[in-house]
Amino acid sequence: MRKTYKLYIGGEFPRSESGRSYVVSAADGTPLANAVRGSRKDLRDAVRAARKAFPGWAGRTAMNRGQILYRVAELMEGRRDQFVAEVRQAEGLKPDAAANVVARAIDRWVWYAGWADKIAQVLGSSNPVAADYFNFTIPEPSGVVGVVAPEPSSLLGLVSRLAPPLVAGNAVVVLTSESRPLPAITLTEVLATSDVPGGVVNALTGRKKELVPVLANHADVDAIDVWGVPDELRRDAELAAAESVKRVARRPSGTTDARFDWLDDAASERPEWIAAYLEMKTVWHPIGV
Amino acid sequence: MSESAKLRPWSGDRAPADWGLGDGQAIPWEYAPAPESRDIVTLKSRYGLFIDGREVAAQGGAVFESVNPATEEVLAEVAKASPADVDKAIRAAGRAQKTRWGNLPGRERAKYLFRIARILQERAREFAVLESMDSGKPIKESRDVDVPLVAAHFWYYAGWADKLEYAFPGRVAKPLGVAAQVIPWNFPLLMLAWKIAPALAAGNTVVLKPASTTPLSALLFAEVCRQADLPPGVVNIVPGPAAIGMHLVSHPGVDKVAFTGSTEVGKLIHKATAGTDKAITLELGGKAANIVFEDAALDQAVEGIVNGIYFNQGEVCCAGSRLLVQESVQGPLIEKLKDRLSTIRVGDPLDKNTDVGAINSKAQLEKITELVASGVEEGAEIYQPACDLPDRGWFFRPTLFTNVAQSHRIAKEEIFGPVLSVLTFRTPDEAVEKANNTPYGLSAGIWTEKGSRILWMVRQMRAGVVWANTFNRFDPTSPFGGYKESGFGREGGMHGLHAYVRLERR
Numbered sequence: 001m002r003k004t005y006k007l008y009i010g011g012e013f014p015r016s017e018s019g020r021s022y023v024v025s026a027a028d029g030t031p032l033a034n035a036v037r038g039s040r041k042d043l044r045d046a047v048r049a050a051r052k053a054f055p056g057w058a059g060r061t062a063m064n065r066g067q068i069l070y071r072v073a074e075l076m077e078g079r080r081d082q083f084v085a086e087v088r089q090a091e092g093l094k095p096d097a098a099a100n101v102v103a104r105a106i107d108r109w110v111w112y113a114g115w116a117d118k119i120a121q122v123l124g125s126s127n128p129v130a131a132d133y134f135n136f137t138i139p140e141p142s143g144v145v146g147v148v149a150p151e152p153s154s155l156l157g158l159v160s161r162l163a164p165p166l167v168a169g170n171a172v173v174v175l176t177s178e179s180r181p182l183p184a185i186t187l188t189e190v191l192a193t194s195d196v197p198g199g200v201v202n203a204l205t206g207r208k209k210e211l212v213p214v215l216a217n218h219a220d221v222d223a224i225d226v227w228g229v230p231d232e233l234r235r236d237a238e239l240a241a242a243e244s245v246k247r248v249a250r251r252p253s254g255t256t257d258a259r260f261d262w263l264d265d266a267a268s269e270r271p272e273w274i275a276a277y278l279e280m281k282t283v284w285h286p287i288g289v
Numbered sequence: 290m291s292e293s294a295k296l297r298p299w300s301g302d303r304a305p306a307d308w309g310l311g312d313g314q315a316i317p318w319e320y321a322p323a324p325e326s327r328d329i330v331t332l333k334s335r336y337g338l339f340i341d342g343r344e345v346a347a348q349g350g351a352v353f354e355s356v357n358p359a360t361e362e363v364l365a366e367v368a369k370a371s372p373a374d375v376d377k378a379i380r381a382a383g384r385a386q387k388t389r390w391g392n393l394p395g396r397e398r399a400k401y402l403f404r405i406a407r408i409l410q411e412r413a414r415e416f417a418v419l420e421s422m423d424s425g426k427p428i429k430e431s432r433d434v435d436v437p438l439v440a441a442h443f444w445y446y447a448g449w450a451d452k453l454e455y456a457f458p459g460r461v462a463k464p465l466g467v468a469a470q471v472i473p474w475n476f477p478l479l480m481l482a483w484k485i486a487p488a489l490a491a492g493n494t495v496v497l498k499p500a501s502t503t504p505l506s507a508l509l510f511a512e513v514c515r516q517a518d519l520p521p522g523v524v525n526i527v528p529g530p531a532a533i534g535m536h537l538v539s540h541p542g543v544d545k546v547a548f549t550g551s552t553e554v555g556k557l558i559h560k561a562t563a564g565t566d567k568a569i570t571l572e573l574g575g576k577a578a579n580i581v582f583e584d585a586a587l588d589q590a591v592e593g594i595v596n597g598i599y600f601n602q603g604e605v606c607c608a609g610s611r612l613l614v615q616e617s618v619q620g621p622l623i624e625k626l627k628d629r630l631s632t633i634r635v636g637d638p639l640d641k642n643t644d645v646g647a648i649n650s651k652a653q654l655e656k657i658t659e660l661v662a663s664g665v666e667e668g669a670e671i672y673q674p675a676c677d678l679p680d681r682g683w684f685f686r687p688t689l690f691t692n693v694a695q696s697h698r699i700a701k702e703e704i705f706g707p708v709l710s711v712l713t714f715r716t717p718d719e720a721v722e723k724a725n726n727t728p729y730g731l732s733a734g735i736w737t738e739k740g741s742r743i744l745w746m747v748r749q750m751r752a753g754v755v756w757a758n759t760f761n762r763f764d765p766t767s768p769f770g771g772y773k774e775s776g777f778g779r780e781g782g783m784h785g786l787h788a789y790v791r792l793e794r795r
Contacts, residue, residue, distance in 0.1 A: 063441060063766075066448065070403065107396065114399065114448025117766050121783045122455050134744045265396075271455060287744040289717045 005181070007036050007205065008188035010049030011198015017041050022207070024181060027092025035181050038204035040214045043173065046202035047218050050144045050171035053199030058141045058169040066116030068195045069167055073109035075190045076102075083155060083183060090154045090180040104263055105159045111269050112163035119168065119274050132287040139278040141169035142247060143222035146215040148208065148237075150228045154180035155187065156262040161227055164273035166201065170223070174203045175215065177228065181205040209233065216240035223247035223277050228257060249276040320634065323641040325428045330419045335366040336504070338374055338528065339511035341381035342521025348373045353528075355505055358425035359638050359647035359682040367504045370527035372536045375496065378525035379542040382467040382494040385522025391464050391492045395451035402447030402489060404517040409440040412513070416506060420478055421638040423505040425647030425683070426601050428639050438763055439482040442781075445765035446486035449786060453491065456783050462790040464492030465568055466544030471534040471558070472507075473550045474500035474649050475604040475705075480549050481507050483780045485524060486765075491789040493545065496525045498537055502650045504528035535561060543567060545789065549606070551703075552729070552774050570778025570788045572606065572770055574703040575731030578724035579609030579760060580746065582717075583617045585736035589758065591625045594709070597734055597760035599633060599687050602645055603707040604653070606775070607732035609760050611700060612711045613720050619713050623691060631674045633687050645707055647682045654683040657706030664690050664699035669710070695726060703729070717742070721749040730772030734760045753779070 005024075006013040018039035024032050057065070076083065080102055088098035120139050127135040145165040150157030154177045165172050176184035188203045204211060212229050215221060216237040224246050229237050241248050251257065252267075262268050335352065337344035347368040354363045370378075390398070409416065416439070417432040426435070453462040468488045472480035477499055488495050499507035507526050514524045527533065531554065538546045539561045545568045548558045552573040562569045579597050581590050597609025614622050638646030648654040665671050669690040678684040685706055693700050693710040700710050714720040724733055733752040735743050743757040753771045756762060763769065768782035778788050 063444070067444070110399065110403065111396065111451060114452060116448075117445060118448060118452065118455075118783070121766065134747075271452075285744060286741040287748060288741040289745045 002033065005033055005035050005185040005205070007038055007042060008185070008192065008201070008203040009042065009046045010052070010202065011192060013188075013192070014042075016206075024179070026089040032089060033182060035185075035205040038206035038211060040210075042204055043211055043214050044218070046173045046204060047144060047220050049199040049202050050173050051220055053197055054141075054143055054171040056197055057171055057200045060169070062117040062120065065167060065169060066113045069109055069113035069116065069163065072190060072194045072196065073106045073113065075194050076106050076109065076187075079186070079190060080106075082186060086183045086186055087155050090183055091152070100263065101156050104265075105156045108156070108159050108268065109163055111265075112167045112274070115271060115274055116167050119271060119278070122271060123275055123278065123280075127282070129284075134285045134287055135282065137280050137282045139168070139275070140281050142277045142279055143170060144220060145170045145172050145223045145225065145277050146218070146221045147172055147174045147225040148212060148215070148228040149174055149176050149184065150257050150260065150262075151177050151179060151230075152258055153177075153260070153262045155183040157228075157260070158184050158187065160262055160268045161225055161273075162201070165223070165225070165277040166196075168274045168277045170277050171200050172202065173215065173221070174201065175208060175211050175228070176203055176205050178206070178208050212237050213240060216246075217243070219244045221246060223249065225249040227251050247276065249273070320642045322637070324637065325418055325421075325432075325639045325641055327418060327422065327639065329415045330422065332365055335368070336508045337368045338370050338378070339508065339514075339524070339526040340374065340378045341385075341525065342515065342519075344511065347371055353501065355423055355502065357422050358502075358649050359679070361681055361683075364423060364505065367508070367528050370498070370529040370533050372533070375527050375533060375537050375540065376542075378496045378527050379467060379469075379537075379540050381522035382496050382525050383542055385520055386464065386466055386492075386494040389520045390489070390494050390523045393492070395453060395492075398490060398492065399447045399450035401517055401519055402443050402450060402486065405513055405519070406440050406443035406447060408513045408516050409436070409443060413437070413440065416478060416509065418639065419509055420506045421646065424474060424477055424503045425638050425649050427643040427646040429641055429643070430601060434763075435476060435479045438765065439478050442479075442482040442486045442765040446490040446785075449487075450490040453786065453790070456786050457790070457792055459795060460792040461795055462491065462786070463793055465789060465791055466493060467542060468493045468495045468545040468547060468789065469537045469540065469543040470495055470497040470547045471538065471550065472497065472499055474503040475601060475606070477503035478506040478510065481510060483549075483785075484547050487780070487785045488545075488547075488789050489523065491786055493789050494523045496527060496537060496543070498527050498529060498534045501528065501530050538562065541565075545569070547788065548572070552776075555776060568788065570770070570780070571776035572778070572780060573731075573774060573776040574729055575606045575608065575771065575775050576611060576701065576703050576727045576729045577607055577609045577732040577734065577752065578611045578613050579734035580613040580720050580724055580736065581615060581618065581622060582735075582737035582739075582742065583615040584738050585618070586738060586758075587618065587622055587625060590622070590736040591629050593734065593736065593758070593760040594626060595629055595633070598709045599645055599707050600761050602648055602685070604649060604705050605761065606703075607754060607761065609732070609734050610704060610709060611724075612709055613714055613723055614711060615720070616713045616715050623711065626689065627672055627674075630672070630687050630689060633674065633676070635676050635684060635686065636679055645687060648685050648706065649683075651683055653705065654685060657685050657704055657708065660699055660702060660704045660706075661688055661708055664693070664697060664708075664710070667694075667697045667699075669693045669697055669699060695723060701727070717746070721746070725749070725751045728774040731770075731775035732756065
């Protein structure tokens, strides 16, 4: 039986309101499925769902968020074979290589999940101001983050970019890999059965050329990850982001989406990727009897 | 204190006027027993030592009994470690540290610790019931406080195992080696977690000696280690008397000593490391001041005071055992406190309604009784709510002393029981003076609605943990430990890692 791959918005799996789809092929050219071609309206719905889910997710205790994301790893483990098969088809990998990619993706959730209750300890501070004030700085999530997922790395790249804003407490709208979207949709099925509340992650498949400008222009998106934005769209996306003062997260300079080595833990496991979606709040309080 | 509440010790609730009981009359109901089932715990008749991944008998076959302090029944026989057993455990730990655990990448150590946390969550109720049976603490505390914190602790440090470079920027954190850990009987499993989780996360292996009155949860934890496929020798557990603890910490094969217990024993352990390269942390006694200012929310403060001193029968090193109350609110506060005391339910630790369970041992009960007698003798005014105590087992009524002078033994010595000494002050400076007038410095409590005063008091307190408008809060992310003779080093949080690493240049 063939599977229908759909969008993931607000904890549900709708087709596009536009009724459109596009053919997704395996790395060897074999047609695999019709993926939904998400529309401008779908994206706006996704942002609305994310905004609605944000306060609840940000309001969870850090430990609770960490446990929930760890459980995503546990559930992926249970679907390991399915992910391996899909990554293999999508990326044209040998079985061992695909299995390794999936194992790294599971470990990556665990690594980032562990940060949930530590990032504030590493990035926050108590500031010895030169007066009788208690002054401290705490990180808080930015809000709604748009993630344009890496194009070639359909699962590991996606997880590596999705986990950082999530562990920080943001709600996310993801534009999946356009040419290899299927593992991402299977990941949303994992998220839907995990304890990640509906709307915290929303995923759209479709044409980046059509959707990136909408995401970058959306005034209710607080930050955008332009990692997977095609080069020819990136400058315009960042110009649009500036209009509503979005935080822009980029690839490290000198790297390319096509050749980034996601299997390199040191390159892909970075607390600064979490910090990219955090605001720092400083509190002053007088000291005196 | 109204007469009605004295007559009906179980019922602090006041009846509404239309109940026909008379206005403000205490409701004459009692709580039906609500015992937690013991079926979830399968006690073995005999527990061995846990050395090198296996349960083994002590050399020479010596055993001791672990007793349920609420019933005085023997729960099980436990192998009593000999010095030779401890030597064996230290060798196993050293081997495991050098050949396996110390070389494992942090991310692999993390996986074991996450797995342990998960198993502890899965077996939470079993641990809670066993802990209450062996220690006497009420099930609602072991179930809602101890065991969840235990799992959370492993969880938190699991996440550090592969992130040590971020805890110590610019330095490389190496494990110390073998950690000798000696823990007390008041929070048997929680103290185990505080000790083992950071040690393992940083790449050390451990030999842990649980208290001789509460070894069972540690031995059940040994089973969890096996379930989690933890490599043999990484965790070793050697129950036994105090002398075995001294043998353990004095052993040349040990690189790090961690102790929680009395200041008296802490000093001996500190001396045992003198002249060696052993790293050491001590978490010792306390005589915390819980300070209530006149502008405090009194009802909230009463709850905090009760939680501060009657939590875990007062057998808590950071217990708020000295209540410092501003003179102007002494009257109403003490009245509210006595009223609240009459609602405290003392009895079967496994009853879900029990607030104060059994005192951990006969010796401890005798110590409490003796100190309370000294309070009466020295002229303090005693108050105890009228409540029935079970016929068997070791129990003590929640006790409140007023008219306490700073020179009284009950104001100076750590009682480690449900006994509160009330002193008064007039000015903030006097509160500071009295609060710090102790060789201890573990914790302090401050009750005021004025934020700037809280922070001013925080600055004055010579104590490692200061609770403001709350008391006895614990979290794996939050460092805990004392000033002065309450010990040194911190457990919990990022600071808790320091105790288990050697920092080298990159």
